[in-house]
Amino acid sequence: MNASGTPPHPGDGRDPDGAVRAWRGLASDAVLLDGFHAVKHALRFGAAVPVALTSDRAAVLALADDLAPDVRAALDALLVEVPADTLRALVPRLHPTAVAALGSRPSRAEGLAALSRVPRTRPVVVLDQPRNLGNAGAVIRLAAGFGITGVITTGTLDPWHPTVVRGGAGLHFATVVERVEDAGQLPPGPLYALDAEGEDIRGLTLPDDAILAFGSERTGLSAPVRERADQLVSLPMNPRVSSYNLATSVAMTLFHWSTGHGPAV
Ligand SMILES: C[S@@+](CC[C@H](N)C(=O)[O-])C[C@H]1O[C@@H](n2cnc3c(N)ncnc32)[C@H](O)[C@@H]1O
DSSP states (O other), rough: OTSSSSOOTTTTOOOOHHHHHHHHHHHSSEEEEEEEHHHHHHTTTTTTOEEEEOOHHHHHHHHHHHHHGGGGHHHHHHEEEEEEEHHHHSSSOTTOOOEEEOOOOOOOOHHHHHHHHHOOOOEEEEEEEEOOOOHHHOOOOOOOHHOEHHHHHHSSEEEEESHHHHHHHTGGGSSSSESSSSSGGOOOOOOOEEEEEEEGGGGGOOOOOOOEEEOBBTTTSSSHHHHHOEEEEOOOOOOOOOOOOHHHHHHHHHHHHHSSSOOOO
16 A cells, blocks of 8 residues: 555556566566567557566656657656666566566457458558568568558467567557468458569559568568469569568568558558
8 A cells, every 4th residue: 555545556666566576477478568669659559558667767757758758657657667687587688778568469359350351441561471570570660650551470470579579669559460370361452472573563553452462581472472462563673682671672662552642640
């Protein structure tokens, strides 16, 4: 109980032991938001964030004053200061901003329903068996920036892996992100598959309901995605260059789609 007679909230800045207990109880099912930008974006885009810890509350609130006054009050209410070694024991690769939080993962059923909903007014990006966690994070950041419907991965990479969330700066909560086993589970819609042998993107208009598929870093598009594709699309590239980086290819394609659209909302 605190002075006002109400039980302390784990995030009210006065109960570090309770906040650490809450963290331990939630960590296995929650999304790790590691660093100021990830926490900021999660709060800004409406994630449920039951606990947030820092080893320097004043520094994090000063960052919020500078960079994100819109989430300052939410951070002030949530942030609990704990000793640096306690925080490092809970978050081994702690971000230099010394703040981390746990977010509640959105419902998979609702995510898959949103990705499959038609008519669709903004594309879905498919990463076909991606391997690199940093690429997946960068693509989710692009998806949020361009305000597209969402990102689906096929294969084994978990698009909610902490390294992906860190690479995506917590912007998973600004779009829809789900994994499916294989190409047979992709949503309906015209499928444009990006491949260096395809038709030059500069002569094409990508429709708003497009499914835009990108191959894996090592082997490119899988056979099932090629078979399902309505159109193979290439990005202009010097023929002596083998390929672009995956996330870079998504950036160019979304930029091409966005030409003629207003800013993302
Ligand atoms: C690193 S590349 C894959 C390279 C792979 N060795 C291959 O054989 O395709 C990853 C993905 O980025 C996209 N990509 C890269 N360069 C591209 C280009 N010039 N045109 C269209 N898509 C490209 C494709 O979707 C590709 O599967």
